[in-house]
Amino acid sequence: MRERGTHEPLSAAERSLRGRLGAYVLHATHDSRAITAEARATFMARFEVEVDPDGVLTPEERRRRADHARQAYFTRLALKSAQTRRRKRAKNGTRREAAGSGKP
Numbered sequence: 001m002r003e004r005g006t007h008e009p010l011s012a013a014e015r016s017l018r019g020r021l022g023a024y025v026l027h028a029t030h031d032s033r034a035i036t037a038e039a040r041a042t043f044m045a046r047f048e049v050e051v052d053p054d055g056v057l058t059p060e061e062r063r064r065r066a067d068h069a070r071q072a073y074f075t076r077l078a079l080k081s082a083q084t085r086r087r088k089r090a091k092n093g094t095r096r097e098a099a100g101s102g103k104p
Contacts, residue, residue: 044070 010018047066089095
């Protein structure tokens with residue numbers, strides 16, 4: 001561990017470990033759900049506005065549609081991630097076997 005007051009830049013690995021340590025301490029001393037409640041509500045509100053910009057739907061219908069919009073958002077992210085991984089594998093000339101094929 002670096003001495004206090006030194007100004008050497010941290011490596012990427014050290015920054016990652018420091019962040020992980022901070023997260024563990026935070027979640028060991030506070031309720032994780034309470035810490036993120038406002039952020040989660042703000043994130044969900046984004047989808048509620050997206051599906052009902054004029055506020056004409058009932059709260060139940062707005063929530064139902066917002067849930068689907070959120071699922072679509074994360075599915076879109078997963079698709080983009082899979083496409084990027086496939087392009088990187090193709091660029092590097094590596095091939096990944098299908099899950100459960102038993103082949104390495």
